Amino acid sequence: MRVKDVVLSWMAFPETLSLSIRQQALIEIERRAFAGVAAYPASWIIVCYAENLYHAAPLPSLAVTGWFLVIFAARLALHLKYERQVLRQIETARLAFLLLLAPGPISLGALSALSLSTDWLYPAHDSLILITAVLCAAATLNLCVDRIARILIPVLTVVPPAIFLALAPDDESPTILPLAAIFVTYLIVSSENISRDYWTLAEARQRIQDQADSNRVLSVTDHLTSIPNRLYFYQLFAEKCKAAAEAQSCFAVLLLDIDHFKQINDGLGHAAGDACLIALGAFLNRLLSPACHLFARYGGEEFIVAAQVKDAGDVARIAHEICEGISMLRVPFDDQLLNFTCSVGYTLLTPPIAEDYPDRVIASADRALYEAKRAGRNTVRGVAWQ
Ligand SMILES: Nc1nc2c(ncn2[C@@H]2O[C@H](COP(=O)(O)OP(=O)(O)OP(=O)(O)O)[C@@H](O)[C@H]2O)c(=O)[nH]1
Known part of the structure; x- marks a missing residue:
């Protein structure tokens, strides 16, 4: 089996579900994700104003703002043609979605990590850790029905600052590291439970749909000759x-x-x-x-x-x-x-x-x-x- 096939099969939604239910789920997940996309640039801009970063370090602050706006624009472009893409090629559409989902959490996680050691970001350290944790929790629960998204978001957001703290420990490391571990584990486990409920319901919906389809066909088919009645x-x-x-x-x-x-x-x-x-x-x-x-x-x-x-x-x-x-x-x-x-x-x-x-x-x-x-x-x- 080729690597691409392994990746695609791991990414796939439960195969027992019909293509239309998987497509519907993917469209719904992307819509939910898009609803939260503006939170990244908005939070960063608020932190910059609140902590006076635009005055203290205009260039890097504006560059990061620009970066968040580019991510937002790319997500908007994907969002506008997503439904068509899903209906045409579900695997590629999913891959594109996951690739564009990652930059927001990675950037926020990286900024939190950098704020521990970078002078111009240090005043925003507490605010960045706070919005990183809040956005990470909100996005993970929002997208938890997608098993990759629910692991990807906490890992990409929380792991970079955690690694940084582990490698360059300071006074707060002994408190923050175990708290981060508990936070991520709890998030992944609880979102797994919500996800299980979602897919159980989707499977039940599929069974009802199949039964209704088969009843519809039976009700208009002559049982002896199998031609329409x-x-x-x-x-x-x-x-x-x-x-x-x-x-x-x-x-x-x-x-x-x-x-x-x-x-x-x-x-x-x-x-x-x-x-x-x-x-x-x-x-x-x-x-x-x-x-x-x-x-x-x-x-x-x-x-x-x-x-x-x-x-x-x-x-x-x-x-x-x-x-x-x-x-x-x-x-x-x-x-x-x-x-x-x-x-x-x-x-x-x-x-x-x-x-x-x-x-x-x-x-x-x-x-x-x-x-x-x-x-x-x-x-x-x-x-x-x-
Ligand atoms: N085996 C079988 N017979 C059926 C079915 N539905 C109706 N019949 C029979 O079709 C026959 C129709 O008979 P009639 O209406 O007298 O017509 P006919 O013998 O074909 O005579 P004409 O139409 O005048 O040429 C009856 O014996 C019904 O029992 C069925 O699903 N299976």
Whole structure:
């Protein structure tokens, strides 16, 4: 495994979560982080004024102010296009976020460390230690759901001054060092607990979402043939009709019904009838495309199709294709091959099309189907919509 892969896998959010939940979490974490970004330059500017640093040491004070403003500007630039970046490439977006998260805490930690030994910063020593501790705690808790951020922030902020104190001890070192250790440990442990709760909730949300998605699919799928059911058809019929009206296109509704299906059931049993229905569903799946045709099992041994068509010839062609295709099916059942026929009735709407009459349109196709049955079955009949 390459180093990059190891880093990326360590950085990754729990893999069990769907991509959309991980993306959502990352966008939320970045938004939270951005809300605190202005605190770094603002705190530094206040310390400079309060401790008179702009007068005492204008150049270094202004340089540090400029540095905090550059970090702020870089974060603003990232923030403005972050959502798009996360949706495009989640790992790179996360890496960019972490890289731009680090300079603020590192700079504050370094300033606190320097204030212990640098003359121009020494008057601001207490204020810097205070804002370093406060911003470190606030940022760690704010971003604790990100396991890297919650370790990175306290380590980058508190470790540099602590190392400095350890290497060049002064009177305060014996007090400050153990306090810093307790502070960082407590921060990391408590933020770990908050993070665990967040991800447990995210996982629960994901399970509910998956269940809802699967229930939604089940509620509009016919359990026997696995093609859409009548509910699905009605949900989308008005939409398809409207699209045809807007496109000024012809619109056709076809009803097909297996001929003498009762005889198959009575003669060979319901399992044989079921095998024929499953084969018919698979045939429609092969012949029609969900992008162009709305089709469903309408009920029992009846199926329905709705689609935009070019003209009367186009719908007649589809109806014949269905009728002939079904008559050629051979359905394996026990040790025999079953075949059956169907009758097709259709109605054709020509522009201008109104959109509020699905039942009347279907009733019209049903009349055509009745005519096909009366004409001897295994045939096609169409009626024009008036
Ligand atoms: N196996 C099976 N049979 C079903 C299902 N749903 C409806 N049926 C049967 O479909 C048959 C429909 O019979 P009829 O309405 O008399 O129609 P038909 O025998 O096809 O006659 P025509 O339509 O006039 O050609 C009945 O026997 C129903 O029990 C199903 O899910 N599985």
